[in-house]
Amino acid sequence: MPAARRHVGATGSRTVTISFAGFNRAWAAWIGDRLERRGMRVVFQRWDPPVQTPLEENLQDLMLAPGRILVLLSDWYFQLGPRSHEEWNRALREVVAAEPDRFAAVSVTTSPLPAATAVLAAADLTNVGADEAERRLLSRLDLPDDPLTEPVDGRPGPRYPADTPEVWGGVPRRNTRFTGRESLLNSAYHALQEAGSGAGVVTLYGMSGVGKTQLAAEYVYRFGSEYDVVWWVSAEKRVTYRQKLAELAPALGLSTGAEYGERLRAVRDALRRGEPYQRWLLVLDGADEPEHIWDLVPTGPGHVLITSRNPEWSEHNSNLLEVPVYDxxxxxxxxxxxxxxxxxxxxxxxxxxxxxxxxxxxxxxxxxxxxxxxxxxxxxxxxxxxxxxxxxxxxxxxxxxxxxxxxxxxKLRETVPESVDLLRLCTFFAPGSVPVRLLKEMPPGVMPESLSGLMNDPLLWNKAIAQLRQYSVVRLESHESLADEASTSGESLYLHRMVHQIVRKDMPERDRGEFIEVVRRALAGAEPGRPTDTRLWPRYAEITPHLKYADVLGSEDPAVHTLVLNCLRYMYLSGEYRAGIKLGERAMNAWRELLGDTHPRIWDLSYHYANLLRAVGDYAGTEAIERAAVEHLRTERGPEDLEHLRAAGGLAADLRGLGRYDEALELSGWILSAYRELLGDQDSRTVNAQNNLATSMRLLGRYAESLELNRITLEARRQLLRPRHGWTLYSEINYATDLRLLGRYSEAESLQAQSVRVHRLTMGRDNPQTLRAEHNLALCQYRMGERARAEELFTRVLERSERVLGEGDPLTMMFAASQCCFAREHGDIDQARDISARVVGGYTDMLGESHPYVAGSRSNHALILRNVGDREQAHLLVEEALADMTRAVGENHPWTLGCAINASALRNLVGEPERAAELTDATIGRATEALGRTHPLTLSSRIAHAADLRALRERQRADKIETEALGDLAATLGAQHVHTVSARSRNRPYWDFEPQMV
Missing domain, CATH: 1.10.8 (Helicase, Ruva Protein; domain 3)
Structure with missing residues (x-):
């Protein structure tokens, strides 16, 4: 709020100082606007007197303000300090009563105030409309109530605090029996008001039943007038939250398609930018699992109020306020x-x-x-x-x-006994939103006789639900697809966690087995059967929370087993790694006990569980799992069994993760040959094996061979699968990566840019594969010299990956490695040093000292040390990295050649020009043999060798090598490419190690 604004009207220039508590800022803004538009000069004075200063002195200081002093009376004005009513009465009599013409007041509260406030003769603005409130305000200040004209600048005035916001949705009806909670409401308000932009998040947390939702609703009704948008969403489950938040798009007037994922993206972007409204309040009700939705909490100039049982919201940048039981x-x-x-x-x-x-x-x-x-x-x-x-x-x-x-x-059993059966059946779903429509969608004959009457008789069904609602046991949740919103049948019921817990515990054992089997069948019947189809992910997101409560791991039904396996596959593909690992671990223990160690389902489960563990970098753990599967299946079924080949493919991936690339290549090649012989070239498993072999080749630096194999794979997937299938998009990343690693930057950027757009639409912006696609695009832009675009994308990708996956995730580590290299050359060197140190430490902890990623990240870190002036330490570190990389992947690998280019530079800096020239000379030969004469890495070694020769005063040889290299650079990348320009300016080239996915 500005300190002062001046308007001159027909009545001349006059000044009013508005003294208000921060709690009443909205009233102060509205009153100030009304006065300014009538020619008054308004000064806003936030009242917050220091405790140590006597109240009389604070009031006397207030009198130093210009013009008349208008006090906004509220209980909060007198609570600041805090001060007793006796103190206030004494101060008002001494200071204000002596200067009655200087003070005026309006009251915006019905709470009892100190008796001596009578001296202010306050105008009461409560419980009246805007016009009457304005009339009373002007009358108290002895101002004419002429009609208000619009300002010349067309500036809209603040909304009257009692008015409804522009956009209002999903807010429960106000509880007329709401009681107390004054301090909590005030604490939530101040926590949000005092938070910085993008950080206004408050979580009301406490045990079930303490009234968190009611408290949030009362907050909305008390402070909603300070917002332009108030939107209430149920946040028990990720899929529900996404859908409800997406429904805000049309209310904001956003132009989007009908697909709710597109709407969701548009809403989050609009809230972040504060367009069309900056003052927004989003209420997330029942967000008990922050790990499932915290990445979707919007940021921006508005506020987020969360209700939850889970205090772990404090780990996600939320201010916690505990909601206790009533006084x-x-x-x-x-x-x-x-x-x-x-x-x-x-x-x-x-x-x-x-x-x-x-x-x-x-x-x-x-x-x-x-x-x-x-x-x-x-x-x-x-x-x-x-x-x-x-x-x-x-x-x-x-x-x-x-x-x-x-x-x-x-009581329920005596009146409508079927309501108890329905309630007990619901407890085998997760608490919160219970998708009872899944029960009604089950085919005839599957439902037990004891429940078939309830499910098949709409009148009895509605009667049972009505009885549960009457006693606040459940809440009906209708969906947009319902033609009749007043229908009581609904698609889902909301069952409170406490009710869920008590009813389930109270259930007779004879009902338990029958009811749980019904829910298992319902979930298995609802499972779409295609976890690779991104269009079906919302359905999987709805199903997965219920697996635990239906105890699906205790079932011997093959259909339920398939349900578990497909949900694990969905969790892997959608990036829900941690939840998938928990489910996979529990499944391994349960199924081994239930089915035995060598049951065929164990090998299916091992495959999916290992994929999830591998995604978080546990390569040693996955190797043990996959090797056991490979050995058993080879012995029992033979080497060419399809299950054995699938397990062998997982083992090859583990070997790649462990840095054992030659072993991985050999195994991957054998697997591809076996698949081709058994299934032919066009089977999806053969195509997947091609993809994996290409990855092994890329990790060995055989980029041209990898490119060709990925080209064949991409074409096959485009034909066999739809163009927007996740695997097709994955092949586009791989192909673009190979193009970039071969120095074909423009081609790589063109393909990757298009693929990123499709990734965002089909897989979501925060999906790990989307993040990887965006990261590769940033690398393409960087190599092409588009540094501003690359910087923005590098930063955004790393931030999102840290938020979604965590700092220790392999993808996050890969993104961080690129970020610190970019920051070293074009950003904050201190930031680069901090990030690089985390990368080195992270890879060492994850992979061990001898892994090539550790050597590569140390080579990167050595360049940062060089830039900050620590040349000796940089030299020692880069020599160590060169030796370690040579041992890990051989002297002709591109990573070793890159380390050599960096090491030669540091040798020059520490006074060893002869050793530097010797190293770059050898590097040119190896790079030419491995990558070709005009590959960017070979060209960098040639430019570096020219610099080394020049340091040895062999100018003629240096000029010859430099001229030839510059010519090849211009022919290959272009005369104005950043690398060419830099080499022409005789800036010594360096090499950045880039970790790859396995």
Whole structure:
């Protein structure tokens, strides 16, 4: 808010200083705008007196402000300090009463204020519309209430604080029985207001039933007038959250297609940019699993309010506010609103028995109000069979809560017994949103007889749901696809986590086995069967949270086994690595016990589980898994068995990850030959084997051979699969990477740019494969000299990868390696040094001292040390890197040749020009043999050798080699290419190690 703005009107130049608490900033802005448009000069003075200064002095200092002082009276104005009412009364009598003409006031609260505020003769602005509030304001300041004219600059004024925001959606109806929570509401407001741009995130967390959702709703109604957009989304599951957030797109007026992924991207971008609205509030309700959605929390100038049971939101840049149970007086007041027939003492008794938990108070008081049971009788039922000591269940709820729910379940059973069956059936889905439509979609004859009546009779179904809703057991969640929004059948029910826990525990054992089998069949029937199809990922995202609660790992049904395997495949392809690893580990233990160590399903599971572990860099662990599978399957089925070949392919990938490239190449070549003989060239498994062999060739520096094999693979996948299939897009990355590594930068950039656009549309911006595509595009742009575009993309990719995958993920490490190389030459050298040190340490911890990635990252780090002036340490480190790389991959590998170029530069710097020239001379020969005379790495070695000869004063030889190299550079890359220009300026070339995916 500006300190002062000046407008001159017909009444002349006058000044008003508005003194307000930060809590009432919206009122101050609106009042100031009304006055400025009538020619007043307005000065805004935020009132926040220091505690150590007497209140009288603070008021006297306020009188130093120009013009008349308009005080915005609210309980918050007097709470700042904090000060007692007695202090305020004394100060008001001494300072304000002596200068009545200097002060005026308006009141924006109905709370009791210090008695001496009467001296201010405040105009009451509460509970009136904008026009009447403006009239009262002007009357209090003795200003005419002439019609307001629009300003010359067309600037829209602040909204009247009591008005509804421009965009409003999904917000629950206001709870007229809301009680207390004043300090929490104020703390949430200040935490959001004081947060910087992009950091305004507050999480209201606490155990289930404490009223987090109600608190968030009350926040919206109290402070919603300060926002242009208020949008409420359910965030229990990632897929639901994505869909609900995407629905904001049309409300914001964004032009998008019907596909909700496109809408979601548009919404997040609009919120980030603050266009068309900067003042937005997004409420994420029930976000109990931050690891599933934290990467989708929007950033930008607005605010995010989260409700959650999980305090781990603090790990994701959120300010935590714990929501405790009610204070006793709050409990009593709430109970008496919910159950008017109860007296104060009865309400107090009930609050004690229920330990002030709001959800319990709401449900039990509502039930008591409709019954004639006394509170004493009810409490006796609650306490029956319970010792005097309070016993807590795992979630820290009293055992009395379970007893209370037993009473409620008995009541449901007496009225509509089918409602209890439905409720129990729902507990074998995950708590939160229960997709009951999956039950109704099951084919006839699959449902047990005890439940078929409920599922097949719409009247009975609606009656059961209505009974559950009546007692706040479930909440109906309708979907856009429903033609009749008023229908009670719904597609999903919301089941609170506490209710879920208690009902499931209370279930008779005879029902448990029957009900769980129904849910398993429902989930297996809903599984799309194509985890590689990105269009079906939202359906997998909906299914996977329920696997645990349906105990699918305990089933012997082959269809359920397929469900588990396909969900693991989806988790791998979509980048949900950590969740997939947890499921895979539990599945390995469960299926070995259930099926035996050598059951065919174990080998299927091993393949998917190893893929997930490999994705996070656990190559030693995956090698052990895959080698055991390979040895068993070879012995039992023979070397050309398809299951054995698949396991061998996984083992080859492990060998690549471990840096054992020659072994991986040999194994990959044999696998491809076996597939071709068994299945032919056009089978997808043969094509996949081609892809893997090309990867082995690239890691050995055989870029031309890798390019040709990837070209064949890409063409085959475009024919066999759709052009936007994930594997087709993967081949485009590989082909573009080979083009770039061969120095064909323009071709690589053109293909990769197009592929990035398709990746974003089909796989999502934060999918690991999309990130890899964008990273390769950034490298292409960098090699072409488009440094500004490359810098932006490098930074964005690394930030997103750290957020989505974590700093220690192999992809993140790869992106960080590129970022520190770029920052070394064109950015912040200190940042480059910090990132590089993390990369070296990360690769050492993950892969061990002898891995080529460790040697390569040390070579990169040596160049950074050189740039900061630590030449001796840089020289030692680069020589160590050269030796280690030579041992790891051989002296003719491009990585070794690159290390040699860097080492020669450092030898020159430390006074060893002869050894430098000797090294670059040998490097030219090896590079020419391995890569060709005009490959960028060969050209760099030739330019470096010319520099070394010049250092030895062999100018004639140096000039000859340099001239020839410059000619080849111009012919290959172009006369104005950055590499050519740099070489022409005699800037010594360096080489950046670039880790590759395995």
């Amino acid at each position: 006793r007086e709050e409990s009593v007041a709430f109970i008496r609103r919910r159950a008017p027939r109860l007296t104060h003492n009865e309400a107090d008794q009930l609050a004690v028995a229920l330990e002030d938990l709001p959800l319990l108070l709401d449900q039990t008081a509502g039930w008591l109000n409709d019954s004639d049971m006394s509170v004493d009788e009810y409490i006796e039922l609650l306490e029956g069979g319970i010792d005097s000591d309070v016993v807590k269940v795992s979630a820290d709820f009293p055992l009395a809560f379970q007893t209370a729910w037993s009473i409620l379940l008995n």
